[in-house]
Amino acid sequence: MTFDVNAIRAQFPVLHQEIDGKPLVYLDNAATTQKPQAVxxxxxxxxxxxxxxxxxxxxxxxxxxxxxxxxxxxxxxxxxxxxxxxxxxxxxxxxxxxxxxxxxxxxxxxxxxxxxxxxxxxxxxxxxxxxxxxxxxxxxxxxxxxxxxxxxxxxxxxxxxxxxxxxxxxxxxxxxxxxxxxxxxxxxxxxxxxxxxxxxxxxxxxxxxxxxxxxxxxxxxxxxxxxxxxxxxxxxxxxxxxxxxxxxxxxxxxxxxxxxxxxxxxxxxxxxxxxxxxxxxxxxxxxxxxxxxNLDIPALQAHERDLLAYASERVKEIKGMKIVGTAPEKIGVMSFQLQGAHPADIGFILDKQGVAIRTGDNCAQPLMKRLGLPGTARASFSIYNTRADIDRLFDALKKAQTMLA
Incomplete structure (x- = not known):
């Protein structure tokens, strides 16, 4: 089997909509995944x-x-x-x-x-x-x-x-x-x-x-x-x-x-x-x-690793952006902070651009206190996400950084 992300995406009705006139980019999969038509x-x-x-x-x-x-x-x-x-x-x-x-x-x-x-x-x-x-x-x-x-x-x-x-x-x-x-x-x-x-x-x-x-x-x-x-x-x-x-x-x-x-x-x-x-x-x-x-699980895993690696590389483009959580073994979760920006403000601005992420303490308040943080912004990837979704995320982050400067 091969992993065709576009064929996968086509099976998720909720992904094919617009938010405030912009195509939805759903990057809150650690909170809940979307449901395929089969379900x-x-x-x-x-x-x-x-x-x-x-x-x-x-x-x-x-x-x-x-x-x-x-x-x-x-x-x-x-x-x-x-x-x-x-x-x-x-x-x-x-x-x-x-x-x-x-x-x-x-x-x-x-x-x-x-x-x-x-x-x-x-x-x-x-x-x-x-x-x-x-x-x-x-x-x-x-x-x-x-x-x-x-x-x-x-x-x-x-x-x-x-x-x-x-x-x-x-x-x-x-x-x-x-x-x-x-x-x-x-x-x-x-x-x-x-x-x-x-x-x-x-x-x-x-x-x-x-x-x-x-x-x-x-x-x-x-x-x-x-x-x-x-x-x-x-x-x-x-x-x-x-x-x-x-x-x-x-x-x-x-x-x-x-x-x-x-x-x-x-x-x-x-x-x-x-x-x-x-x-x-x-x-x-x-x-x-x-x-x-029925999916190709190794190919699925490779796709998710590619998404995380691509997103991690693009972080370098944004001054003041810091990934929170850099353990060598990770799955597709990218928690981050933008210098001078509150996570809630980041989430609000991204939502207006059709990009859905999570902000806050992620139901892990003691962990946030251990890290000395009020919370994070969190983008989390799933099998139906693409590099194009990540490009939209970073375009939105650049706009948020400009608005919050």
Whole structure:
């Protein structure tokens, strides 16, 4: 297969519009990706042809909905190389998935246990473990980074000890694009007897994710950053853990038997999926994974690397522009500052020129404080972006710099 970016772009309806009379350049992919027509069609088909609840009905619509819903589970399990399809647990997104783990295995923590996170964390993977520590008496340890945004692995090694129960780190930093050495982290943590959770929200859409090769215990991600609908995500966990930890959410489908005073829980995946799920979202996620799996992944990765390299080279043209986050291993995220310009002003001016980026702290306030910044402007690239998009970005930045001078 070859990678034809124009053929890819043609499949995303939202990209073919104008903003204030200018063609849209969408460079906010780390916040959410756009959706291909294949995913949109899957949602329309569900709602117009077989809308029904799953696992419950005694009619053909319910049977079809259940089949498509469970087929999506198998599709995702294959995509991440899960050993068992029932290890794929549907959630509303990465945040709920992390909370599900924190309120499951978190019940097994004791006072004095230690949890390691990093200075790179999104709030979802920081605040959740803060609260788990408050409930259990465990201690939260923070692995530092270098100014480049790269993890200090010597410091990580020093933090690991016999008290470490869990290591929870991002696959990729949403704010800086840093790709962390998650295989090495998992190996070292497991040697110390700790569980390992990888926040894959930013990593899942940019290349092969093989949970067996990573060696982690949990890998979590959101559908909406993988060309799928919002409101759906995945918790993958090792079956031996998922089927034994205390349940957190209770309700309908997750039970085995109920009396007025007692209840027992069902088998995986039901025991961790309480309530009516986001059926359309799950089916849309399955469609997104099928669509992505049919692309040439190595060529896709090469295209994204080219975009980041091209953008990084063009930075040299703008005096006073500084990239924030220069780790040697990065994906297509370019956070930056313009001397004398507030990120919010940059974002406003770029929007008027049809260029969509993110500004602010990127839900990583402690990281911004660590770097001594109020926030950044962030351009993030996906498979449907082109060098022409980056040219438009830099033309807009030059105009913004002139207006803000």
């Amino acid at each position: 949109i069609d899957a949602l329309i088909e569900y709602y117009t042809q077989y809308n029904s609840n799953v696992h419950r009905g005694a009619h053909q619509l319910a049977d079809k909905a259940t089949q498509r819903y469970e087929n999506a589970r198998s599709t995702v399990a294959n995509f991440i190389n899960a050993q068992h399809r029932e290890e794929v647990i549907w959630t509303s997104g990465t945040t709920e998935a992390i909370n599900l783990v924190a309120n499951g295995v978190g019940q097994l923590f004791n006072a004095g246990d230690e949890i390691i996170v990093t200075e790179l964390e999104h709030h979802a993977n920081l605040v959740t473990w803060q609260q788990a520590c408050k409930r259990s008496g465990a201690i939260l340890k923070i692995c530092p980074i270098f100014d480049s945004g790269e993890l200090d692995m010597n410091a990580f090694d020093a933090l690991l000890n016999e008290k470490t129960r869990l290591v929870a780190v991002p696959h990729v930093s949403n704010a800086l694009g840093t790709v962390n050495p998650i295989k090495d982290i998992a190996k070292k943590a497991k040697q110390n007897g700790a569980w390992v959770l990888i926040d894959g929200a930013q990593g899942i859409a940019h290349g092969d994710v093989d949970v067996q090769a990573i060696g982690c215990d949990f890998y979590v991600f959101s559908g909406h950053k993988l060309f799928a609908p919002t409101g759906v995500g995945v918790l993958w966990g090792r079956k031996s853990l998922l089927e034994t930890w205390p349940v957190w959410q209770t309700g309908g489908e997750m039970i085995s038997d109920v009396e007025y005073q007692t209840a027992t829980w069902g088998e995986l995946p039901n025991r961790l999926e309480a309530g009516t799920p986001n059926i359309a979202g799950v089916i849309g996620l399955g469609a997104a994974v099928e669509w992505l799996s």
